[in-house]
Amino acid sequence: MQKITMTVNGRSVTADVEGRTLLVDYLRETLNLTGTHVGCDTSQCGACTVHVDGMAIKSCTMFVGELDGAEVRTIEDMENKDGSLSALQKAFQDHHGLQCGYCTPGMIMSLSALLRHTPKPTEAQIRHHLEGNICRCTGYANIVKAALAASGQMPSADAFAQ
Amino acid sequence: MHAFDLVSPTTLEDALTALAEEEAQPLAGGQTLIPTLKSRLAAPSKLVSLRAIRDLQGLRVTDDLLCIGAMTTHATVAAQARDIYPALADMAANIGDPAVRNRGTIGGSLANNDPSACYPSAVLASGATIITPQRSIAADEFFQGMFFTDLEEDEIITEVRFPIPVSASYQKFWQPASRFALTGVFVARFADAVRVAVTGASEAGVFRWQDAEAALADEFSPNSVEALARPSEDMIADLHGSGSYRAHLTQVLTARAVAAQLP
Numbered sequence: 001m002q003k004i005t006m007t008v009n010g011r012s013v014t015a016d017v018e019g020r021t022l023l024v025d026y027l028r029e030t031l032n033l034t035g036t037h038v039g040c041d042t043s044q045c046g047a048c049t050v051h052v053d054g055m056a057i058k059s060c061t062m063f064v065g066e067l068d069g070a071e072v073r074t075i076e077d078m079e080n081k082d083g084s085l086s087a088l089q090k091a092f093q094d095h096h097g098l099q100c101g102y103c104t105p106g107m108i109m110s111l112s113a114l115l116r117h118t119p120k121p122t123e124a125q126i127r128h129h130l131e132g133n134i135c136r137c138t139g140y141a142n143i144v145k146a147a148l149a150a151s152g153q154m155p156s157a158d159a160f161a162q
Numbered sequence: 163m164h165a166f167d168l169v170s171p172t173t174l175e176d177a178l179t180a181l182a183e184e185e186a187q188p189l190a191g192g193q194t195l196i197p198t199l200k201s202r203l204a205a206p207s208k209l210v211s212l213r214a215i216r217d218l219q220g221l222r223v224t225d226d227l228l229c230i231g232a233m234t235t236h237a238t239v240a241a242q243a244r245d246i247y248p249a250l251a252d253m254a255a256n257i258g259d260p261a262v263r264n265r266g267t268i269g270g271s272l273a274n275n276d277p278s279a280c281y282p283s284a285v286l287a288s289g290a291t292i293i294t295p296q297r298s299i300a301a302d303e304f305f306q307g308m309f310f311t312d313l314e315e316d317e318i319i320t321e322v323r324f325p326i327p328v329s330a331s332y333q334k335f336w337q338p339a340s341r342f343a344l345t346g347v348f349v350a351r352f353a354d355a356v357r358v359a360v361t362g363a364s365e366a367g368v369f370r371w372q373d374a375e376a377a378l379a380d381e382f383s384p385n386s387v388e389a390l391a392r393p394s395e396d397m398i399a400d401l402h403g404s405g406s407y408r409a410h411l412t413q414v415l416t417a418r419a420v421a422a423q424l425p
């Protein structure tokens with residue numbers, strides 16, 4: 001076992017973990033932060049995406065033991081301070097960017113990382129950025145539309161065409 | 163996953179000491195190793211994370227060489243090599259997906275030597291040198307076939323040094339499910355030579371297509387490539403493509419990589 005201290009959603013957490021404890025399991029099983037999902041467990045689908053030190057990573061493919069001093073942020077910390085939905089979350093709701101919702105936390109975590117360094121991405125940039133996030137329901141069109149809307153850009157008709 | 167100890171040394175020296183232990187293995191970005199551990203294809207008793215070692219991070223330019231620390235992520239190379247070696251930055255920017263690029267490293271990619279990985283072709287076409295604490299290894303010696311390199315047991319990559327070509331281009335034909343290269347070709351043009359390295363195509367792993375190099379040294383044009391016989395030995399054949407399909411891709415992508423460098 002090993003002891004590490006990290007920040008999760010602004011709160012300091014001291015974890016006693018085995019070497020093999022995955023970040024996603026620790027978040028879900030120990031911290032009860034079950035918004036982070038496991039789709040594939042093999043770093044393909046992006047359902048488990050969280051931010052570590054501001055960068056989107058797949059939490060099924062990272063050990064907690066490497067995170068001493070790190071800052072972790074999950075979907076549970078993405079709403080506004082007053083508890084209302086963030087602009088990106090609201091855009092998913094308004095534009096029907098989810099159906100079953102399984103992929104959605106990962107989509108939000110990935111897209112929020114994109115919007116931070118590219119505030120007005122093109123449709124092509126959004127699609128390229130989402131290559132590691134798989135959705136089996138929506139066909140992506142409404143997810144792309146939501147991302148365009150959240151970045152203050154009118155969705156083009158092409159977003160539907162694909 | 164079988165149980166193991168995980169240590170995160172902050173200096174190279176401490177990492178080397180930890181790695182000298184029996185059944186200790188380095189952990190870089192974990193993008194290949196963690197899935198491998200999950201499927202129990204590897205069962206080290208100790209993992210030595212190289213993530214906290216500052217000396218293994220980042221890019222620097224010295225003596226006309228671009229030197230990249232082994233733990234530098236693909237995202238960092240994509241962002242920071244752009245002005246120095248744009249074709250290398252483009253290659254890194256198209257590996258996997260953003261979350262993979264935020265974690266996967268140049269050292270992990272080269273040590274792993276996946277036959278469909280992108281980096282080996284860039285390193286081989288550039289004639290780069292792989293640095294370890296013991297020695298320098300020329301790219302031509304380093305890649306020894308699929309998932310196999312010249313690294314000794316316990317020997318780790320610390321840095322990779324790239325000569326910077328006059329121009330270069332990497333053309334990748336995606337395997338859309340894995341995001342790896344179904345076939346990828348890196349063509350680097352130097353003042354005195356042209357080097358062509360092909361990934362994803364051969365059972366022997368990344369290789370130099372020497373007929374194309376000779377033809378392009380004579381005349382650097384897509385026509386020179388189109389006139390050649392396609393490489394035919396040991397081509398990978400699987401459900402994604404036959405050997406002759408990959409040979410065809412090799413030729414087409416090489417011609418495109420040349421065309422991309424012409425005005």
Ligand SMILES: Cc1cc2nc3c(=O)[nH]c(=O)nc-3n(C[C@H](O)[C@H](O)[C@H](O)COP(=O)(O)OP(=O)(O)OC[C@H]3O[C@@H](n4cnc5c(N)ncnc54)[C@H](O)[C@@H]3O)c2cc1C
Pocket residue numbers: 042043044187188189190191192193194195196212232233236256257258259262263265266267268269270271273274278279280281313317318319320340341342343
């Ligand atoms: C979904 C997905 C898509 C991907 N797509 C692509 C792609 O398109 N193109 C591509 O090229 N790659 C791709 N990759 C591979 C990825 O980008 C990494 O390069 C690869 O996983 C290895 O790097 P790593 O840092 O994760 O190494 P790890 O997984 O940590 O290690 C890999 C191996 O190398 C050893 N090792 C690590 N560092 C060193 C070192 N410094 N010295 C000696 N040995 C070392 C480890 O012990 C292990 O055996 C993809 C991966 C995933 C999961």
Ligand code: FES
Pocket residue numbers: 037038039040041042043044045046047048049058059060061
């Ligand atoms: S569960 Fe982590 S990428 Fe699918």
Ligand code: FES
Pocket residue numbers: 097098099100101102103104134135136137138
């Ligand atoms: S909404 Fe169901 S997987 Fe994306």
